[in-house]
Amino acid sequence: MAIGVQTDMATPALARFGSHELKEQFLQPSISGDMVACLGVSETGAGSDVASIQTTAKSDGDDLIINGGKMWTTNGMQADWMCCLAITEDGPSHSNKSLICVPMDTPGVVRSKKIEKIGMNCSDTAQIFFEDVRVPKSFVIGEMGKGFTYQMLQFQEERLFGAAGTVKPLEIAIGATIEYTRERKIFGKSILDNQVVHFRLAELQTEIEALRSLLYRATGLYIKGHDVTNLASMCKLKAGRLGREVCDACLQYWGGMGYTKETIISRYFRDFRLLSIGGGADEVMLSIISKYMGTLPRIHPKK
């Protein structure tokens, strides 16, 4: 996940909309591995509802002064810079925000705490505060006020990455389960030789293959320049659900060993639980898909 933040979550908007100077300063060293990037969208009071973030970046001459804080920032304890979503102007919530490159060694950036998680322990997750953090306006990615739109586009890569990072590990989970259940004998035969077990694994392998096809289709269209918001949301939804289903089903066949920290399956069980929450929860994906289907009720503004 730490690598995915670098390649597909914190940098796509900069690559697509950033100025040449900004790319030289932040993107090029991120690609070469000399800088670690993080993405600051979520806050304590705004996760699913991205439009309701409260962090502000107020104009002061040629600079912006950032105040507020970010929550759940993957790579946050070690990042060199953050792609930060903040309110830069008055106006409707979808057009009052900008994406800003914030060097994490700027005075006023406080890496408040490393959050303890049940999984994904190979990447750190931080809570960050901004106390009068001064950055030049030239650190804004693309146009001021377009940050929300850029972030929604950037989510396409994040969600495709989420699905792409699922296919192989789930195959590994099934492979490891086949190996374990073939070796382990109970009631005079290997666990795998029970039809309920090998049929279930065959069913799950088929689901993974279906996810792979959806992912390849969405990615192919994305590379051709299409807006794949709908397909990327479907990919992310399916990957999150399937990740949970495969890991839970496989863990069961490992018996007690599956419930220890000594096996790969328990790690996958904990790690994959995140995919239905991070990068937009399953329900957020369902809302997007419903919107494309024309079934999401419209919220009428109060008169």
Ligand SMILES: Cc1cc2nc3c(=O)[nH]c(=O)nc-3n(C[C@H](O)[C@H](O)[C@H](O)COP(=O)(O)OP(=O)(O)OC[C@H]3O[C@@H](n4cnc5c(N)ncnc54)[C@H](O)[C@@H]3O)c2cc1C
């Ligand atoms: C380990 C980890 C790493 C993360 N990394 C980053 C990062 O690097 N950068 C970043 O910006 N964010 C990051 N996040 C934040 C992540 O994107 C949010 O946790 C996620 O968007 C959900 O927001 P929330 O936690 O505030 O949950 P809430 O918004 O409070 O939602 C809680 C639950 O409500 C349900 N829900 C949501 N919408 C609806 C709906 N319309 N209808 C019905 N139910 C609904 C969902 O089940 C959801 O899980 C990370 C989170 C975790 C846990």
